[in-house]
Amino acid sequence: MELYKIEKLIVKYFEATTTVAEEETLREYFSKESIAPHLEQHAPLFNYFTKAKEERFTKQVPLKPRINYLKWVSVAAIAVFMFGLYFYQPTPAPVTLADEYTQEEIESAQEAFALLAMNFNKGTEQLYHLEKFEKTTNKFLTKK
Amino acid sequence: MKQTEFLNIVLPFKDKLFRMAKRLLVSTEEAEDATQEILIKLWDKKNKMETYNNVEAFAMTMTKNFCLDRLKSKQAGNLKLVHSNYTDSSxxxxxxxxxxxxxxxxxxxxxxxxxxxxxxxxxxxxxxxxxxxxxxxxxxxxxxxxxxxxxxxxxxxxxxxxxxxxxxx
Structure with missing residues (x-):
């Protein structure tokens, strides 16, 4: 490559109007041993770029498939729930009177209740008089 | 997506990400950590990767943003004190x-x-x-x-x- 072309390219390079291919030409030129003395000052620049591109990322990256724990926890929760639902035994149905007591006991209890009811009714009948009393007192009150 | 598949996609540009990170963060260790972080982020998004039309550009933008955030964060204060790798082997x-x-x-x-x-x-x-x-x-x-x-x-x-x-x- 002729020297004047390189010189031209360098000027273009600093104006940022060179293409990638032209910049490649410059890098190539400066990577050689025979550089024109007046251009030597630019050599470190281009050689640095070439060197910088050789740097490698060597660290190992741990790429473990991340298990979606949340998903499996919900699956487990549903399983436990279904299991519980399946084996869930409702509290035994309320037993009837006939199961817990003998016929005699029931009858005597009914008799007792009947007696109680009878007496209770007697009591309520007496309340009728109370009603009368109220009527008369009302009369007094209205008269006044 | 299998790990090998992922590595095949990432391999051609992972060095570029690292060099970009190092340019911004200066310290090699910081740049390594940043690159690792980006690669792990990409790995987590591997299922969406087919939808990106340019994975390299995407990763590069991620690296840029990540490093700039790093620099902005408080850690950046410490970062500047970190020994930068200027020493060349004699x-x-x-x-x-x-x-x-x-x-x-x-x-x-x-x-x-x-x-x-x-x-x-x-x-x-x-x-x-x-x-x-x-x-x-x-x-x-x-x-x-x-x-x-x-x-x-x-x-x-x-x-x-x-x-x-x-x-x-």
Missing amino acids: TSLQSELEAKDSISWVERIMDELPEQQKMVLQLRDVEQYEYEEIEKLLDMKPTAIRVALSRARKTVREKLMEKHNYGIV
Whole structure:
């Protein structure tokens, strides 16, 4: 490559109007041993770029498939729930009177209740008089 | 998606991500951590990966944003104190040492550039991206890219000359 072309390219390079291919030409030129003395000052620049591109990322990256724990926890929760639902035994149905007591006991209890009811009714009948009393007192009150 | 499949997609550009991260974060360890973080994020999104039309550009943008966030965060304060990897293994040949020295100067000069210029220079001159790609990656207008790039290149040249002259005197 002729020297004047390189010189031209360098000027273009600093104006940022060179293409990638032209910049490649410059890098190539400066990577050689025979550089024109007046251009030597630019050599470190281009050689640095070439060197910088050789740097490698060597660290190992741990790429473990991340298990979606949340998903499996919900699956487990549903399983436990279904299991519980399946084996869930409702509290035994309320037993009837006939199961817990003998016929005699029931009858005597009914008799007792009947007696109680009878007496209770007697009591309520007496309340009728109370009603009368109220009527008369009302009369007094209205008269006044 | 299997791990091997994923690695086949990621392998061609993982070094680019690392170099971009290192350009921004300076420290190698930080850049390694950042790259790892990005790759793990990509791995988590592997099922969506088919829908991206350009995985490399996507990953590159992720790296850029991640690193810029890192720099903004409080950790950045500590970051600046981290030893940056300037030291080169010593070589016996004087000339080789000098050459290497001036090359590492470029690195140091680039570290001093504003972040945007750093990124443009990294993407263009190191990774040789086309302008259209840089536009998308950095979300910048074409003219802004050219201005930033030209400025970055000129700054590096000037600083390099300064150091050269200083070395001679």
